[in-house]
Amino acid sequence: MSEAVVIGGGLAGLLAARVLSRHADRVTVIEGDTYPDGPQQRKGLPQGRQNHMLMAGGAEALDQLLPGTVARLTAAGAHTLRMGQDMLTRSSEGWFRTFEDESYTVACSRPLIDHVVRSQVLGTANITFLESTKAVGLTGDANKVTGVCVERADRSEGVVSGDLVVDASGNRSKASEWLAGMGLPTVKEEFVDAGLTYAGREFEAPAEAAKDFPGVLIQAVPGTGRPGKGAAFMPQEDGRWIVSLIGTQGGQPPTAEEGFMDFARDVGDPVVADIISTARPLTPVRGSRGLANRRRHYHKLPVPDGFLALGDAVMVLSPNYATGMSMAAFGALALRTRLKTHGLEPGLSRKVQDDVAKAGEGPWTMASTTDLFFPGVKTNITVRGAAMQQSMGARYSRTAAANEDVLRAVYEVSTLRSPQSRMMSLPLLAAVLRGPGKPPLTPGQAKAQFPQIGELFASGVKPDLSDAGL
Numbered sequence: 001m002s003e004a005v006v007i008g009g010g011l012a013g014l015l016a017a018r019v020l021s022r023h024a025d026r027v028t029v030i031e032g033d034t035y036p037d038g039p040q041q042r043k044g045l046p047q048g049r050q051n052h053m054l055m056a057g058g059a060e061a062l063d064q065l066l067p068g069t070v071a072r073l074t075a076a077g078a079h080t081l082r083m084g085q086d087m088l089t090r091s092s093e094g095w096f097r098t099f100e101d102e103s104y105t106v107a108c109s110r111p112l113i114d115h116v117v118r119s120q121v122l123g124t125a126n127i128t129f130l131e132s133t134k135a136v137g138l139t140g141d142a143n144k145v146t147g148v149c150v151e152r153a154d155r156s157e158g159v160v161s162g163d164l165v166v167d168a169s170g171n172r173s174k175a176s177e178w179l180a181g182m183g184l185p186t187v188k189e190e191f192v193d194a195g196l197t198y199a200g201r202e203f204e205a206p207a208e209a210a211k212d213f214p215g216v217l218i219q220a221v222p223g224t225g226r227p228g229k230g231a232a233f234m235p236q237e238d239g240r241w242i243v244s245l246i247g248t249q250g251g252q253p254p255t256a257e258e259g260f261m262d263f264a265r266d267v268g269d270p271v272v273a274d275i276i277s278t279a280r281p282l283t284p285v286r287g288s289r290g291l292a293n294r295r296r297h298y299h300k301l302p303v304p305d306g307f308l309a310l311g312d313a314v315m316v317l318s319p320n321y322a323t324g325m326s327m328a329a330f331g332a333l334a335l336r337t338r339l340k341t342h343g344l345e346p347g348l349s350r351k352v353q354d355d356v357a358k359a360g361e362g363p364w365t366m367a368s369t370t371d372l373f374f375p376g377v378k379t380n381i382t383v384r385g386a387a388m389q390q391s392m393g394a395r396y397s398r399t400a401a402a403n404e405d406v407l408r409a410v411y412e413v414s415t416l417r418s419p420q421s422r423m424m425s426l427p428l429l430a431a432v433l434r435g436p437g438k439p440p441l442t443p444g445q446a447k448a449q450f451p452q453i454g455e456l457f458a459s460g461v462k463p464d465l466s467d468a469g470l
């Protein structure tokens, strides 16, 4: 009988388990947390309280893995926001113009995404979920991983054996230490830490703005010598809004109520502060810290057969670029593709680990190279030509603010529908070298592209805070 074990039942783990259930007789998911019944927050997913954008590439990958997922999200109230028409964006180089385009992001709460995915995987006949059970080590040796040591809620211990062990335990994975304990060389780990902090809060949208309201992105500007500050505002399901304020080392947002609105006014434009000042807060301000880019080079090690790392366990991308959930889905797709030709035979995990590393190369370069240019950054990597890449990136953004072809490519790459090489086509390079050729939009012109924002302010709506009690 063939068995697979997945450590961590978050997005990466659930998707991997589902894929494996078609090829293994039995799949066991070891999850330290307990799942809520519905789309609620849970302890094992602290980032669930911050804004999460599911980029088009990731949404399409999810639909390949679990057909109908995006339709289910939409039915539950998720908004599909077209980058060119439904998103007010102030990039590092100016405001973007609206135009007809196909790139999009799905906006809804992170608990809803996990709930919709979970509810499609939980009932799978040959998947067993061990909730409240922590993985605490691996069994096997330097040639072959054979299972996972677990500790249950009652402190009892045990081993869950498998032909393949997938580590999907997220950012705080301990697998590299466990492997080192089995005699393997230390896994090379790269990090780029700009000291990024998020401060998030949910709001009840005023009734007149609950439908058809745009998302707003104020991007942090690298390379100025000052800390980066930004904001991401998105409509959610159930007439809710979420805002995450963003700041890098030396310019982090307060992670409590005091100073939250002042920071929101100080991110380069006050539009997000103005919008949320019309709404009733539903939650306290919640902080998320320690949001560095980090990748573990498992694919460069003689990792024992039968071990594979997916999702944040192998690469964490700064949330500023909203790509982590998509990478979790791409990892599961890579596993599915290899399983179709290779089955669970020896050698599978190495092939998949290589595929995952390749898929992550572009998003890693984009995130890490940008973050290198925030002051106070801590890193253990040097990127050859980083200054040139950063200045080229700035030129792309500046040109994109006036040129639809360039903006389309920027959106396709940033929503992970196209690889980064898309930016290197000759017509695009020529356009970028010519420059924008049009004056940048003023803040007023940019906002006027979205009459909903003007109407909200004109209505003079004031939130009733009498029962907010926060």
Ligand SMILES: Cc1cc2nc3c(=O)[nH]c(=O)nc-3n(C[C@H](O)[C@H](O)[C@H](O)COP(=O)(O)OP(=O)(O)OC[C@H]3O[C@@H](n4cnc5c(N)ncnc54)[C@H](O)[C@@H]3O)c2cc1C
Binding pocket: 007, 008, 009, 010, 011, 012, 013, 030, 031, 032, 033, 043, 044, 045, 047, 050, 051, 052, 053, 054, 055, 058, 133, 134, 135, 136, 168, 169, 170, 171, 172, 198, 288, 291, 310, 311, 312, 313, 319, 320, 321, 322, 323, 324, 325, 326, 328
């Ligand atoms: C503030 C913030 C904002 C973000 N915004 C976005 C965004 O806009 N768009 C986007 O695409 N991504 C975003 N991300 C990234 C995204 O949240 C992650 O990439 C994604 O959750 C990774 O999924 P995962 O399954 O690998 O890890 P996780 O979601 O972290 O899941 C890991 C699971 O493993 C369990 N676990 C951990 N250790 C053990 C153990 N020892 N034993 C058993 N179980 C264990 C945990 O309980 C959890 O259920 C954001 C991240 C942060 C921090």
